[in-house]
Amino acid sequence: MSESSLNPVNLGEKISLVQVAVEAKPTILVIDDSPTNLEVICGTLMNAGYEVLVEMDGESGIQQAKDNHPDLILLDIMMPKIDGFETCSRLQSDADTKDIPIIFMTALTDTLEKVRGLKLGAVDYITKPFHQDEVVARIELQLKIRRLHLELEQEKQNLEQRVRERTAELMMALEELQKTQLQLVQNEKIFSLGEVFAGVAHEVNNPIGLISTNIYHANQYTHDLIHLVKTYRQKFNQSDPEIQELIENIDLDHIMEDLPKLISSMKLGSDRIHGIMQSVRNFSRHDGNKKKAVDIHEGIETTLMILQYRLKAQTNRPPIQVIKDYGSLPLVTCYSGQINQVFLNIITNAIDAIDAVEEKFAHRELANSPQIKITTGLDRENVIIKIADNGKGIPAEIQDKIFQPFFTTKRDKLTGVGLSISQEIITKNHQGQIFHTCTEKWTEFTLLLPLKLD
Numbered sequence: 001m002s003e004s005s006l007n008p009v010n011l012g013e014k015i016s017l018v019q020v021a022v023e024a025k026p027t028i029l030v031i032d033d034s035p036t037n038l039e040v041i042c043g044t045l046m047n048a049g050y051e052v053l054v055e056m057d058g059e060s061g062i063q064q065a066k067d068n069h070p071d072l073i074l075l076d077i078m079m080p081k082i083d084g085f086e087t088c089s090r091l092q093s094d095a096d097t098k099d100i101p102i103i104f105m106t107a108l109t110d111t112l113e114k115v116r117g118l119k120l121g122a123v124d125y126i127t128k129p130f131h132q133d134e135v136v137a138r139i140e141l142q143l144k145i146r147r148l149h150l151e152l153e154q155e156k157q158n159l160e161q162r163v164r165e166r167t168a169e170l171m172m173a174l175e176e177l178q179k180t181q182l183q184l185v186q187n188e189k190i191f192s193l194g195e196v197f198a199g200v201a202h203e204v205n206n207p208i209g210l211i212s213t214n215i216y217h218a219n220q221y222t223h224d225l226i227h228l229v230k231t232y233r234q235k236f237n238q239s240d241p242e243i244q245e246l247i248e249n250i251d252l253d254h255i256m257e258d259l260p261k262l263i264s265s266m267k268l269g270s271d272r273i274h275g276i277m278q279s280v281r282n283f284s285r286h287d288g289n290k291k292k293a294v295d296i297h298e299g300i301e302t303t304l305m306i307l308q309y310r311l312k313a314q315t316n317r318p319p320i321q322v323i324k325d326y327g328s329l330p331l332v333t334c335y336s337g338q339i340n341q342v343f344l345n346i347i348t349n350a351i352d353a354i355d356a357v358e359e360k361f362a363h364r365e366l367a368n369s370p371q372i373k374i375t376t377g378l379d380r381e382n383v384i385i386k387i388a389d390n391g392k393g394i395p396a397e398i399q400d401k402i403f404q405p406f407f408t409t410k411r412d413k414l415t416g417v418g419l420s421i422s423q424e425i426i427t428k429n430h431q432g433q434i435f436h437t438c439t440e441k442w443t444e445f446t447l448l449l450p451l452k453l454d
């Protein structure tokens with residue numbers, strides 16, 4: 001505060017008075033056009049230890065309030081240009097100044113004015129001529145209310161911040177929960193599939209073992225018997241007519257030629273069943289924490305075999321043609337049960353997408369018959385597996401959602417976890433990549449599996 005600014009002689013100019021104080025004191029803005037009033041009120045306020053800003057008309061008062069944010073405004077009603085009421089309502093409607101408490105200064109008798117001022121949002125009024133103690137007491141009360149209000153506001157903000165933080169924590173916990181749930185669904189899926197396969201494999205193994213062993217003996221016996229018949233024919237070539245007729249009737253020569261072939265094809269068949277049961281058991285093997293070097297193509301083939309019942313012709317569509325373009329791949333060290341789960345998820349989706357356009361198949365050209373294309377290859381660091389289908393495609397508006405847990409467009413029957421599980425398996429468990437691309441005809445999912453896994 002400069003000495004001169006207190007001098008009423010200088011009050012015609014725009015002035016601001018600053019109380020020099022060791023501690024920051026509350027700042028009061030006084031808006032009044034009467035130098036006499038200003039002198040009295042400023043003196044009172046400064047004696048009470050406040051910092052004082054002074055403006056002599058409404059417009060400058062509003063500007064001062066916006067620039068310096070005083071703690072309280074003392075506002076005269078009768079002023080030239082804009083009066084106190086107008087000034088008050090403009091301060092109240094401006095976000096910058098609306099929280100500053102306003103006390104009207106009015107003549108003792110102006111009851112209507114007091115009411116109008118309070119209605120406009122003023123917090124109190126003081127009457128002229130001023131009683132110093134009353135002015136200070138009212139101001140202090142309002143400043144206290146304002147301080148409490150600010151503290152409350154601060155508390156509210158702290159609380160809101162805490163609520164936000166807590167909400168974020170809860171959201172994270174929810175996400176975590178969803179992931180766990182996802183993991184459970186995944187385990188459940190793999191487990192139930194594994195259970196079924198293991199059960200079937202167990203049931204089939206014994207009879208198939210029996211057949212394999214017996215085919216071996218049957219083969220031996222057949223050779224022996226054929227040898228015997230041949231020797232017999234050489235030694236006793238003048239057989240009797242009845243035997244001769246029988247030989248012709250049963251076409252003995254053909255039997256002797258065909259029987260060994262028949263038995264070896266039976267052996268081939270039983271070996272094949274044995275192989276299938278083996279790979280089916282391997283398919284959903286619980287890998288635990290151990291990675292194994294596996295043949296990726298074998299996993300794909302087994303998946304196709306398991307899904308054969310869905311690939312073949314249905315009442316409303318021809319069979320799905322699976323076009324394979326396999327590169328030569330090394331064994332890949334991975335959790336093979338999980339990788340097979342990914343193949344199963346993606347190929348199942350491809351079949352679903354093809355079935356979803358089934359009604360159009362009747363009108364399709366042969367070239368557009370339902371197809372799934374599986375391509376494998378290598379780059380320097382990864383095994384690349386691409387699985388594409390010419391099914392219904394993925395609409396643009398859901399492209400960025402398909403990997404989200406529980407997102408599905410097949411609400412009636414499915415859970416919407418296939419792709420999110422696959423993503424988890426490929427990216428988290430194998431540090432690989434999974435993504436999709438869509439062209440007009442093909443929806444393609446690409447898997448990159450690093451050759452060198454940690």
Ligand SMILES: Nc1ncnc2c1ncn2[C@@H]1O[C@H](COP(=O)(O)OP(=O)(O)OP(=O)(O)O)[C@@H](O)[C@H]1O
Nearest residue numbers: 349350353393402408409410414415416417418419
């Ligand atoms: N090949 C595809 N063609 C068209 N849409 C696809 C294809 N693959 C996935 N989608 C879309 O992505 C969604 C999510 O697939 P995701 O495999 O995660 O779940 P889902 O197949 O609906 O159910 P779940 O796999 O749990 O049985 C599907 O509902 C489907 O809309």
Ligand SMILES: [Mg+2]
Nearest residue numbers: 345349418419
């Ligand atoms: Mg799926």
